[in-house]
Amino acid sequence: MTDVHNFRRACYAAARRTGGKVLEFRLADDVIPNFHQGLIAYDERTLAVACTRDSAMLAIAEPRTIDFVGGTGESDPLTFADAPELLAALATLLPSSRVLILSELNGPFDATTWPHISPDDIKYWRPGTLGEALFNYWD
Template identity: 80%
Template sequence: MIEFRLAGHVTPNFHQGLIAYRERTVAVACTRDSAVLALAEPRTIDFVDGAVESGPLTFVDAPELMAVLATLLPKSRVLTPSELNGPFDATAWPHISSNDIRYWRPGTLGEALFNYWD
């Protein structure tokens, strides 16, 4: 683990743990309100002023790392890039506010779960 980036403001709605993995650095993104994890390109978060970057995350595929996370964190759900880049079904994720869904209109599951909505 290189560093933890805890989001302490309204946005983003996820935390990151940066891991040096093979020849790159990968962010393990974890939603604040559920045990859902994703692997993504690291994002810049300013701990004092809030989010520096915003917009959809770029999810990455690292099956071996995902398998390790699933083993180490059995109560978490590690989603694949194909799941995250796929369509969002609000009925499958009832904890996401219907008001947010109507206002922000996420196009993918990843946008709905990992976002910079206020």
């Protein structure tokens, strides 16, 4: 299980180290999604630090726009982003977590390498990339 307090603390510290500012946290408190997000704003863009709820996996993604009026949320696969300085800061701040880089996340998914992901989910959802398999909105 991910320690939300440590995740939040690491996002604030990583933002300070990289010249960003934490805007908000989107903490998953229901079945979906299977990850939390911390949004960090920079002058040129905003990034989401995604952290899986059940394991210590971290990734950087483009933040989603949520439509509160229509009642829809963010359910498509994440669009992962490259942010080497932010990834390096997170790796230092959360050494027990695995910080995944863009090429890993967008690379092919091999179910034998990730036995903790349900075979039934893999069969039903058919993730095409590692990022889709690890950070998802599967119910």
